[in-house]
Amino acid sequence: MVKRGGDIKARILEAAGEVFSRGGFGGARMEAIARLAGVNKAAIYYHLGDKAKLYELVLVSRFRNVAETLERTLDQSPDPAARLDSYVRALAALFSRDLTLPSIMIQELAGRGRTLPGPVLSEMTRILRCTARALGVEGPAASARDLRAVLAHLVIVGSLVFTCLTRPVREKLARAVPAAFGQDLDIEDMVAFLVEMFGRPLGPGLEEGA
Amino acid sequence: MVKRGGDIKARILEAAGEVFSRGGFGGARMEAIARLAGVNKAAIYYHLGDKAKLYELVLVSRFRNVAETLERTLDQSPDPAARLDSYVRALAALFSRDLTLPSIMIQELAGRGRTLPGPVLSEMTRILRCTARALGVEGPAASARDLRAVLAHLVIVGSLVFTCLTRPVREKLARAVPAAFGQDLDIEDMVAFLVEMFGRPLGPGLEEGA
Amino acid sequence: MVKRGGDIKARILEAAGEVFSRGGFGGARMEAIARLAGVNKAAIYYHLGDKAKLYELVLVSRFRNVAETLERTLDQSPDPAARLDSYVRALAALFSRDLTLPSIMIQELAGRGRTLPGPVLSEMTRILRCTARALGVEGPAASARDLRAVLAHLVIVGSLVFTCLTRPVREKLARAVPAAFGQDLDIEDMVAFLVEMFGRPLGPGLEEGA
Amino acid sequence: MVKRGGDIKARILEAAGEVFSRGGFGGARMEAIARLAGVNKAAIYYHLGDKAKLYELVLVSRFRNVAETLERTLDQSPDPAARLDSYVRALAALFSRDLTLPSIMIQELAGRGRTLPGPVLSEMTRILRCTARALGVEGPAASARDLRAVLAHLVIVGSLVFTCLTRPVREKLARAVPAAFGQDLDIEDMVAFLVEMFGRPLGPGLEEGA
DNA sequence: GATGAATGAGGGTTCATTCAT
DNA sequence: TATGAATGAACCCTCATTCAT
Structure with missing residues (x-):
């Protein structure tokens, strides 16, 4: 929900890093990443890819x-x-x-x-x-x-x-x-x-x- | 599947340790623990408790x-x-x-x-x-x-x-x-x-x- | 919802046949199949498999x-x-x-x-x-x-x-x-x-x- | 991607026919139609209408x-x-x-x-x-x-x-x-x-x- | 004690559709 | 006119958990 400035991909990657860092891959929820990044869940898939791809990028x-x-x-x-x-x-x-x-x-x-x-x-x-x-x-x-x-x-x-x-x-x-x-x-x-x-x-x- | 001897609870705990050790809590599957311990999934609940309790025990x-x-x-x-x-x-x-x-x-x-x-x-x-x-x-x-x-x-x-x-x-x-x-x-x-x-x-x- | 007698797998297969026959594979909804068979959606996966497998079986x-x-x-x-x-x-x-x-x-x-x-x-x-x-x-x-x-x-x-x-x-x-x-x-x-x-x-x- | 000549509407309709012909209505993806027609997805809506309308036109x-x-x-x-x-x-x-x-x-x-x-x-x-x-x-x-x-x-x-x-x-x-x-x-x-x-x-x- | 079956809740992903530019 | 981006609503599928036997 927090619409901070900055590139959206960077925002998602940062949020993903934070969420993956707790709980690891299995414990991460795409929903949590999206919320933390302030974007829609589908936007993650549009900009970066699925969970595995996201993890790799992070x-x-x-x-x-x-x-x-x-x-x-x-x-x-x-x-x-x-x-x-x-x-x-x-x-x-x-x-x-x-x-x-x-x-x-x-x-x-x-x-x-x-x-x-x-x-x-x-x-x-x-x-x-x-x-x-x-x-x-x-x-x-x-x-x-x-x-x-x-x-x-x-x-x-x-x-x-x-x-x-x-x-x-x-x-x-x-x-x-x-x-x-x-x-x-x-x-x-x-x-x-x-x-x-x-x-x-x-x-x-x-x-x-x- | 491996029916080793020993206490069932010990078998389950060992299997749980192995499964939790990869992927952590979020990445662990009760199904995987049961299979590795060679017991039915419901047996875990009967003998030890739910996933959180199992994790704590481990x-x-x-x-x-x-x-x-x-x-x-x-x-x-x-x-x-x-x-x-x-x-x-x-x-x-x-x-x-x-x-x-x-x-x-x-x-x-x-x-x-x-x-x-x-x-x-x-x-x-x-x-x-x-x-x-x-x-x-x-x-x-x-x-x-x-x-x-x-x-x-x-x-x-x-x-x-x-x-x-x-x-x-x-x-x-x-x-x-x-x-x-x-x-x-x-x-x-x-x-x-x-x-x-x-x-x-x-x-x-x-x-x-x- | 209709709990007719008969083997559950047969019931699911029959319902799947009916649903697949309209709309084809792409138009079929697992939800519709489950409802028509009178079973829970997850039961389909438990008994028979995913959508593709179900289609093949039908x-x-x-x-x-x-x-x-x-x-x-x-x-x-x-x-x-x-x-x-x-x-x-x-x-x-x-x-x-x-x-x-x-x-x-x-x-x-x-x-x-x-x-x-x-x-x-x-x-x-x-x-x-x-x-x-x-x-x-x-x-x-x-x-x-x-x-x-x-x-x-x-x-x-x-x-x-x-x-x-x-x-x-x-x-x-x-x-x-x-x-x-x-x-x-x-x-x-x-x-x-x-x-x-x-x-x-x-x-x-x-x-x-x- | 194939930018053939001809009216855009005709191109879309032809692509839609091709895509609808496999998989039927349920199996067709607007994305696939757009790609085959070489146009943007939103262009379909602008020129012809939504999926149902497109199907009828085809x-x-x-x-x-x-x-x-x-x-x-x-x-x-x-x-x-x-x-x-x-x-x-x-x-x-x-x-x-x-x-x-x-x-x-x-x-x-x-x-x-x-x-x-x-x-x-x-x-x-x-x-x-x-x-x-x-x-x-x-x-x-x-x-x-x-x-x-x-x-x-x-x-x-x-x-x-x-x-x-x-x-x-x-x-x-x-x-x-x-x-x-x-x-x-x-x-x-x-x-x-x-x-x-x-x-x-x-x-x-x-x-x-x- | 033990297990196959059942299921509600939720997770990842896709998709039709819309909007701002 | 055209399009990249955005999104809510599903959809498929999984999983932890329970229950009847």
Whole structure:
């Protein structure tokens, strides 16, 4: 009902991202997407397509946005030493700015990528390649270095995603259980923690080809 | 269809866990659960209840299993120095033995805990308390140490979960993109990585109250 | 709503035949079929399947009934001279007893057999073979005789179908246009006409292999 | 998409005839008609009207064309003996030139004329009157002769329609069942067959008032 | 205890039709 | 005159749930 300005396709895609991010594909209602976008249900089909197509478009646009942002960030960080820092900060910014992104990512993982549309895979590859650049593992890399790069990637992304997504649950826990702790942890804390961890032990190790 | 032995309720709960783990609550079909459990659809209602009740039972039983396993593990690790190691290994074992566990956990996070039944929160608190024990942060802890404990918890769990759940996607990526890397990374690698990272810098830091 | 006795599947199939016979596949409403059969809409899907499957079942059962009736009729008419007569009468009886049969046949023809399910083709072949038997054109027949057999088949079936199906329109015409004629023509008249036509000139012609 | 020359209304009507001829009224999609006519969907409403109106226009124009062609044919056949021949040939030409005509006719019959618009009835009456002329049954005719005239009409039209419309199915049958026969039967064969049948026995019989 | 059958509610999708430009 | 966009009303189909046996 809310007739905000902006391109209608963009409005629908944004609403779809929000709705898909809770409940996943199976839990999303086209009706909910339409209402949130302020358009008629049939308009979704007219402009973008059916539910599966819509889901794919959401995934691709979100992952592409991540890939492009990371690539741009790395391009603007010529100093190899600062790259990791920039990279982690960029990821954290993306995740905390829009919770639907890590939310959707995580749901796809939960589904074991069973229904991952092809175009999404390409974008994920781009992201993985960014991680490699950030960690200084590029070109025909030795597999030992690859392994540590992937490990670092998983730790970084996993930690950031968990930090963002557990926040609502942590707050809920804090309200329900007085003695709980961790409710006032911000993503900035995690960024600092990760940079501290990887800044020293990993950087040199990788540069020396350990 | 598979008429394995064992209690009917247990069979249904296991099947439900499997089905809920993909697609989440919204994507699960009672029909699919019944078929996987080898029982009639109506039997689910007779023995356990409706879909929401079934979901709660699955969540509680899974999280309780995690809590109990971790508590037992910590009880059997009197040496504080070895506790972290045991804890991480126990988590990794739980996650890799049954993918549905991290899968369900992650989906709940994606839903921002919006529909978390009360009993599930209790189990999650138990798990968080285990983490505190593993990190040596017990009792009326200082908040600075708490912060690092929670950070460590998030890094550890997030990394392990990501390692388990990204495996299918990583393999898919490897098949789709020849140049991809990371497909042959095992959870053991991640365990070693985490222990190495936290074994030295974290332990002392925490004990000294840094 | 009318809860007549009898097997529920049979009831649905009969109702479906009636509804499909008007409007064809595209004009049929599952709702209408359910109401006519006196069952819930979902019951159709439970017992028989979706619209396309239902359509196929209707077609197959109707054509199979025709084929079996004709085969039985011919088996019981050992006298070759009387076969044609029995055959035409059997067809006429089938058509006039249940208008949905020629109605559905004709709609499929109108659709150029574009969507004819495979099983239906088999039944149509059986019917064509019956015509051949009725006309005394069996076994390795000469093509000249085949041609006349097919011609006769088309004339017979076409005439009977038209006689049955034009009746409502003829009556409507008679009511609308006082001077119209042909409204009081019965299918018996057509049977007699056809037998008279084919009884003499065709029989000998075929037997002599003209 | 095909932007052929000619009046837009004519283009739409032709496309509508084609689309209505398959699937009937219920199976036709305005979208399909618009696409086939190479016009915008809204243009149909602007130029001709809604779906029901369009259907009526198609029926009337088709039947009127038949009536006018037959009347012209009969006017140009002063010889009563040759009339029947001309008539049958004209019908066969109409049917084989444009399959949509018999196709639409037949679908209306299947619907038991339930939704026949009034103007269509007038055109059908004209056609029936042509048949009467062709058979030499005009004016205040004796009912016995009427009966045979209507019978002949039904046989002739039914046979021609069946010959045209069964052709796709016969070819399909021939492809599916190697032993099938009748696939290479042309409408010319049927015309000859009908003229042969009615040329001798019917003509005299009718003229003598049998 | 167990199950085939039944069904109301709702979900995704299409479609004829209209409207603003 | 022409058309992209918009939409309410179905329509097909599914699903969670219940019930009779």
